[in-house]
Amino acid sequence: MKIMLKAVLEDTSLYQPGLSIDCVIFGFHDNQLKVLLIKTKYSEKWALPGGFVPVDEDIDQAAVTVLNNRTGVKGIFLRQFATFGCAKRNDSDFSSIVLDFYGIPKEKGEWYTNRFVTVGYYALVDFSQIIPQQVGKNETVEWIDHHAVPELILDHKEILDKALETLRMELNLMPVGYNLLPEKFTIPELQRLYETILGKKLDRRNFLRKITAIGILVKLDEKKSNVAHKAPNLYSFDKQKYQEVVKNGLNQGW
Amino acid sequence: MKIMLKAVLEDTSLYQPGLSIDCVIFGFHDNQLKVLLIKTKYSEKWALPGGFVPVDEDIDQAAVTVLNNRTGVKGIFLRQFATFGCAKRNDSDFSSIVLDFYGIPKEKGEWYTNRFVTVGYYALVDFSQIIPQQVGKNETVEWIDHHAVPELILDHKEILDKALETLRMELNLMPVGYNLLPEKFTIPELQRLYETILGKKLDRRNFLRKITAIGILVKLDEKKSNVAHKAPNLYSFDKQKYQEVVKNGLNQGW
DNA sequence: CTAACTTTGCGTCATAATAACACTTTGTAG
DNA sequence: CTACAAAGTGTTATTATGACGCAAAGTTAG
Numbered sequence: 096m097k098i099m100l101k102a103v104l105e106d107t108s109l110y111q112p113g114l115s116i117d118c119v120i121f122g123f124h125d126n127q128l129k130v131l132l133i134k135t136k137y138s139e140k141w142a143l144p145g146g147f148v149p150v151d152e153d154i155d156q157a158a159v160t161v162l163n164n165r166t167g168v169k170g171i172f173l174r175q176f177a178t179f180g181c182a183k184r185n186d187s188d189f190s191s192i193v194l195d196f197y198g199i200p201k202e203k204g205e206w207y208t209n210r211f212v213t214v215g216y217y218a219l220v221d222f223s224q225i226i227p228q229q230v231g232k233n234e235t236v237e238w239i240d241h242h243a244v245p246e247l248i249l250d251h252k253e254i255l256d257k258a259l260e261t262l263r264m265e266l267n268l269m270p271v272g273y274n275l276l277p278e279k280f281t282i283p284e285l286q287r288l289y290e291t292i293l294g295k296k297l298d299r300r301n302f303l304r305k306i307t308a309i310g311i312l313v314k315l316d317e318k319k320s321n322v323a324h325k326a327p328n329l330y331s332f333d334k335q336k337y338q339e340v341v342k343n344g345l346n347q348g349w
Numbered sequence: 350m351k352i353m354l355k356a357v358l359e360d361t362s363l364y365q366p367g368l369s370i371d372c373v374i375f376g377f378h379d380n381q382l383k384v385l386l387i388k389t390k391y392s393e394k395w396a397l398p399g400g401f402v403p404v405d406e407d408i409d410q411a412a413v414t415v416l417n418n419r420t421g422v423k424g425i426f427l428r429q430f431a432t433f434g435c436a437k438r439n440d441s442d443f444s445s446i447v448l449d450f451y452g453i454p455k456e457k458g459e460w461y462t463n464r465f466v467t468v469g470y471y472a473l474v475d476f477s478q479i480i481p482q483q484v485g486k487n488e489t490v491e492w493i494d495h496h497a498v499p500e501l502i503l504d505h506k507e508i509l510d511k512a513l514e515t516l517r518m519e520l521n522l523m524p525v526g527y528n529l530l531p532e533k534f535t536i537p538e539l540q541r542l543y544e545t546i547l548g549k550k551l552d553r554r555n556f557l558r559k560i561t562a563i564g565i566l567v568k569l570d571e572k573k574s575n576v577a578h579k580a581p582n583l584y585s586f587d588k589q590k591y592q593e594v595v596k597n598g599l600n601q602g603w
Numbered sequence: 604c605t606a607a608c609t610t611t612g613c614g615t616c617a618t619a620a621t622a623a624c625a626c627t628t629t630g631t632a633g
Numbered sequence: 634c635t636a637c638a639a640a641g642t643g644t645t646a647t648t649a650t651g652a653c654g655c656a657a658a659g660t661t662a663g
Contacts (some may be wrong), residue, residue: 324631
């Protein structure tokens with residue numbers, strides 16, 4: 096949220112006032128659902144990667160920019176899920192600390208101390224292809240297991256929770272995996288992804304049946320190597336059909 | 350969106366800049382899904398009821414205020430569904446027309462001519478209990494069949510479409526009807542509500558089976574009177590169970 | 604008054620989707 | 634070569650769904 100705050104304050108007229116973007120960036124590694132978080136130097140707490148919205152730019156585009164800055168990857172799954180506008184988001188103590196840290200005088204930082212509303216986006220990215228980008232010297236970017244998320248600034252925890260809740264719900268409407276797994280993967284890996292997102296165990300055999308019934312998987316003539324026990328078969332997604340299903344949706348209740 | 354624009358411009362520091370609320374208010378009458386729309390005097394086009402956000406107020410609360418102003422009813426179903434922030438929303442031609450109409454000089458109306466991002470909410474209300482409220486003398490408020498929606502200002506049509514799409518999707522996650530129907534209603538009425546929202550016919554007998562299986566209906570010892578043909582039985586919702594199901598959700602795909 | 608018609612209410616039946624579970628295969632580790 | 638762990642491939646019982654049939658209740662047309 097404070098990407099290039101200094102630069103923004105140089106000419107605040109270029110940015111939408113009182114509006115920010117926050118991204119919940121999910122990755123999958125070691126059977127863990129990871130979230131990309133930022134450790135700021137001006138606070139003990141962590142934060143979601145975020146940014147501001149140029150006045151002449153779509154908010155969706157601004158979210159893409161945030162994502163590119165943090166992950167260096169383009170063309171990934173990104174979806175708006177909610178907008179957060181509690182009045183108490185206006186934590187002037189917090190913004191004062193940030194301004195102090197950067198040595199910005201209060202008059203100049205007034206734009207930033209006003210009440211902010213933030214639009215939440217969540218992204219699904221391939222962990223193995225993303226090297227967290229350090230933006231500026233004053234923060235560290237890290238993948239953190241979603242079960243081990245430390246205290247976050249402001250209402251970022253609430254935003255993160257809502258993102259995960261939305262992702263869980265969207266699992267019923269679309270397949271997931273194309274964006275979170277490498278090109279080639281195994282069914283057990285895909286299953287563990289689902290289990291991790293849902294937070295519960297699934298039956299191996301029933302999972303296979305349901306997931307293949309969707310018609311988005313391509314069984315490769317290749318097995319995973321260097322694994323303990325029986326080598327699982329490798330699969331990849333039929334990108335064409337995958338996109339179709341994402342677009343048209345799965346189970347329609349009515 | 351231009352409720353009390355004049356009053357707002359009196360002291361713009363009290364309002365969140367560049368941010369508005371737009372409400373898609375659904376009602377059900379004569380087997381038609383109705384939307385509450387505003388006919389403004391300064392344009393041939395219609396608009397969604399909207400408003401601005403006081404800086405010290407939650408956006409959800411601001412949406413409630415809009416709703417109360419328009420329908421005069423409190424405690425109704427209201428849900429945020431998306432935020433619209435296309436750069437082209439910044440239609441300066443449009444805002445100039447509005448300012449001209451109200452006779453507001455350009456300097457004073459600068460706050461309003463800036464680019465706006467709007468948060469979309471949709472509401473479900475009992476048509477029979479709502480008398481559209483006229484706010485100010487320069488606009489008319491009317492229930493309009495969602496199939497007969499005229500041309501709307503800016504991207505309001507897109508917002509309306511997205512609201513309906515969201516409502517359709519949410520039908521798979523929760524029951525609907527408590528907010529749209531009168532206290533007592535018949536199964537055929539409820540079915541027609543579902544059919545209207547979904548835009549397709551449902552089988553009478555299968556509908557009854559599915560809807561009763563949810564366990565939210567109470568069969569009353571009373572039949573609808575003054576109707577042609579066989580008098581249908583009246584039902585009401587078990588409010589307790591209804592709320593539970595809305596909270597916990599229906600079909601879990603996984 | 605009666606026959607035709609419309610709508611409601613309550614079923615059935617075949618099929619599809621889901622949950623629960625058993626056995627075999629393949630490779631590792633000791 | 635034996636024990637073990639994970640993968641792959643079933644089966645079966647139960648439930649949910651979709652497609653219909655038929656009788657009851659009330660209205661309308663002649």
